[in-house]
Amino acid sequence: MNGPPAGRPLPPELVAELSTHAEGQELTQVWELLAIADPVPGSPESSQVWDRINAEIAQGRPLLTPAVALAPIGATPRSRAAVAAATRRWHPAAPWAIAATLALVVGYGAWQAVPVNITAPLGEQLAVTLPDGSEVELNAGSSIEYARGFRRLGGLVAGARSIALDGEAFFSVVPSVHAFSVNTAEAQVTVLGTRFLVRSHQGEEEGTRVGVESGRVRVAPAGAEDSAVELGAGEGTFVARGARIPDAVSLVKVDRLSAWRRGGFWLVDQPLTAIFRELERRYAVDIRLRDVTVGDARLNVYYPDRPSIETILSDLCTRGGLRYSRTSRGFEITAQSEPSAKP
Amino acid sequence: MSDQTADAEQYAEWARRLAADDATALRALFDATYEPLWRSVMRLVGDDAAARDLAQDAFVRIWDRRASLDPSLSLRALLYRTVRNLALNQLRDEQTRRHLLADPEAAAVSARPRDAASADKEMEASELAVRLNQFIAELPPRQQEALRLSRFDGLSHQEIAAVMGCAPRTVNNHLVRALEQLRARLSTIGTVVSSLLAILGTSL
Numbered sequence: 001m002n003g004p005p006a007g008r009p010l011p012p013e014l015v016a017e018l019s020t021h022a023e024g025q026e027l028t029q030v031w032e033l034l035a036i037a038d039p040v041p042g043s044p045e046s047s048q049v050w051d052r053i054n055a056e057i058a059q060g061r062p063l064l065t066p067a068v069a070l071a072p073i074g075a076t077p078r079s080r081a082a083v084a085a086a087t088r089r090w091h092p093a094a095p096w097a098i099a100a101t102l103a104l105v106v107g108y109g110a111w112q113a114v115p116v117n118i119t120a121p122l123g124e125q126l127a128v129t130l131p132d133g134s135e136v137e138l139n140a141g142s143s144i145e146y147a148r149g150f151r152r153l154g155g156l157v158a159g160a161r162s163i164a165l166d167g168e169a170f171f172s173v174v175p176s177v178h179a180f181s182v183n184t185a186e187a188q189v190t191v192l193g194t195r196f197l198v199r200s201h202q203g204e205e206e207g208t209r210v211g212v213e214s215g216r217v218r219v220a221p222a223g224a225e226d227s228a229v230e231l232g233a234g235e236g237t238f239v240a241r242g243a244r245i246p247d248a249v250s251l252v253k254v255d256r257l258s259a260w261r262r263g264g265f266w267l268v269d270q271p272l273t274a275i276f277r278e279l280e281r282r283y284a285v286d287i288r289l290r291d292v293t294v295g296d297a298r299l300n301v302y303y304p305d306r307p308s309i310e311t312i313l314s315d316l317c318t319r320g321g322l323r324y325s326r327t328s329r330g331f332e333i334t335a336q337s338e339p340s341a342k343p
Numbered sequence: 344m345s346d347q348t349a350d351a352e353q354y355a356e357w358a359r360r361l362a363a364d365d366a367t368a369l370r371a372l373f374d375a376t377y378e379p380l381w382r383s384v385m386r387l388v389g390d391d392a393a394a395r396d397l398a399q400d401a402f403v404r405i406w407d408r409r410a411s412l413d414p415s416l417s418l419r420a421l422l423y424r425t426v427r428n429l430a431l432n433q434l435r436d437e438q439t440r441r442h443l444l445a446d447p448e449a450a451a452v453s454a455r456p457r458d459a460a461s462a463d464k465e466m467e468a469s470e471l472a473v474r475l476n477q478f479i480a481e482l483p484p485r486q487q488e489a490l491r492l493s494r495f496d497g498l499s500h501q502e503i504a505a506v507m508g509c510a511p512r513t514v515n516n517h518l519v520r521a522l523e524q525l526r527a528r529l530s531t532i533g534t535v536v537s538s539l540l541a542i543l544g545t546s547l
Contacts, residue, residue: 011493013500013515027522030529034494037475044381044391049399050373056399057366057406195364214365233363254363 008035119143120167123284125260132161134180135172139260141281142167142201150178168199170258173215184208187239187246188225191217196231197258204277207243211236211257219246256302263306271296272320276333283309285330292335294320351499354418361409361418369406376419377402379496380426386491387430397433401426419498420505427506478528482521485509489517 010018010031018024120126120138128136131149138144145164161173161180173180175193182189184200187208194215200208210219212231219237220228227245229237236252259266265282267275272294276287299319303312313324313331324331353375360368377398384394404425405418412418479487485507492498492506493514500511507514 008494008497011500011518013511014493014518017515017519021519023523023526026526027519030522030526031494033471033529034475034490034525036472037479040382040385042391043378044395044398046373046377049377049395050370053369053373053399053402053406054366056403057369214360214363216367233360233365233368 114148115145116148117143117145121284122281130161130163132176132178132180133174134161136163137170137261139168139281140284142169144169165198165200166202168197168201168260170197170261171195183222184239186222186241186243188220188222189217190220190228191215197254199257201277205274207238207240209236209238209257211252211254213254213258221246259302259304262304265301265303265307265312267302268300269298270301271298272316275299275301275316279309279312280330285309286327287330288327288332290332290334292322292333294322294333350419351417355414358412358414358416358418361406362412362414364409366406369402372405372418372422373402376422380422383423383491383496384426384430387427388434393433397426397429400429417499417502417505420502423492423496423498423502424506424508474529474532475525478525481528482524486517486521486524489514490521493518 010028014031018027021027118126118128118138120140120142122141124140126138128138128144130136130146136144143166146162150161161176161178163180163182165182165184169182171180171182171191172195173191173193180191180193182198184198185202185208186200187198187210189196189198189208189210194217195213196215196217197211197213198208199205199210210217210231212233212235214233216233217231218228219231219239220226221239221243224244229246229249231237231249234251234254235249236254236257237249238247240247256264256266256268260282265278267278270278273296276289279285280287299316301312301316309331310324313333316322317324317333317336321336323334323336325334326332354372357368357372361372380401381394381398384397385391388394388397401422405412405422412421479490482490488507489503492503493500498506500514503514504511
């Protein structure tokens with residue numbers, strides 16, 4: 001970063017000043033001569049210093065939020081979302097998930113071979129603490145599956161931390177020597193300890209989206225580990241279905257990609273049908289299109305604060321020349337006036 | 344300077360990553376700045392162990408306030424200012440500490456009279472370095488500090504201004520005054536700077 005002092009040019013402000021100075025040339029030479037004058041000899045020991053820095057920041061830092069037992073996280077909203085906590089609703093886990101936890105402790109042997117599957121019900125989000133202490137926040141209607149205790153079949157030793165994901169989740173991975181990987185239909189995302197988001201709704205979207213909040217992760221197309229890309233904080237990529245290489249790495253707003261964690265609703269570059277599907281999951285409603293085609297024009301929608309579904313529907317319909325009305329299980333979308341509405 | 348722009352972008356990126364709890368950014372920052380930072384503290388406290396402790400402290404403090412880092416403000420300036428304030432506090436607390444490393448007595452001892460006939464370049468350079476350091480140590484403290492941060496640490500005027508808590512314009516004035524005084528001091532020992540540069544030419 002810092003070159004040797006000998007080669008250091010005069011700062012531009014000084015060049016300007018000396019160009020009109022009576023002794024400008026000589027003063028410039030003094031500057032050059034100072035190359036031999038740095039009075040501090042030697043160089044410092046650095047690896048111990050770094051170790052101590054590392055130890056200090058590892059102690060006091062809230063790098064990862066405190067572990068919470070397996071969902072529900074109910075009464076313990078996290079501090080970073082304290083503002084949103086008042087309006088945010090966390091839902092208790094399905095009873096079978098709690099039963100599964102108990103069984104994990106009691107019926108250890110029999111359960112060993114059965115993978116854990118956790119699904120956030122429609123309309124609900126779920127926070128899950130994994131066996132290694134890493135945390136997963138599951139968006140509504142998304143599910144993960146992993147080997148119980150991250151243990152190898154029949155073994156007692158914790159092996160690779162591997163998760164299968166269908167849907168969307170935000171991961172806060174605790175550092176470990178064991179790689180942590182998230183597998184979707186299209187991609188494998190590998191990390192050591194970091195916070196990132198993965199989205200891939202099977203049979204519904206064209207691929208897997210990944211955004212990294214902190215740390216580094218590797219993203220490879222499923223079955224093509226050689227063509228991985230590495231993402232740093234604030235970077236994202238997309239693995240299209242059947243792609244042999246991921247899209248070019250781009251800058252992404254991870255806080256927006258993961259707006260759902262704070263009750264927000266954010267989708268970028270999605271056709272109206274995909275937005276309706278997302279609304280169905282998030283609000284556990286049924287959205288029917290009647291006598292209308294919505295086309296495949298792509299939209300961005302961003303609501304930072306827990307919007308009501310009607311707010312979103314009303315905006316979408318205004319934009320698409322559509323109309324919505326309530327039904328017993330959700331909403332029905334119809335054309336506003338003409339039989340075939342313009343998207 | 345495009346170098347400084349590239350530097351500034353790099354520091355801004357680290358600031359953003361730090362704000363996102365990315366500890367690897369702290370490591371990168373440490374790798375890039377620890378040694379010059381240590382040197383800078385050494386000049387103030389003159390003690391290796393103390394300088395290492397202070398530099399260590401500065402990095403931990405940067406980490407502690409990572410959430411509030413502003414990428415548009417120089418992270419390097421913040422580091423230097425943090426370490427400088429820590430060092431000045433320590434110096435104030437332990438008044439027995441020397442203010443500056445360059446000890447005029449030590450300099451006087453090693454500044455032997457010059458034997459023009461046998462003077463080889465290296466000897467000349469090291470003697471001259473001793474004298475230069477002595478002259479720098481005699482500069483008013485603010486001029487000294489500005490000169491060191493600019494010439495030895497390569498901070499921009501903006502960054503120095505942020506470290507020293509003054510205007511960039513004032514930094515420029517300090518530097519010009521410092522260079523003027525050094526030139527005057529060099530001429531009192533019968534040194535013509537341009538000829539020295541010619542002699543030392545290759546070693547610069």
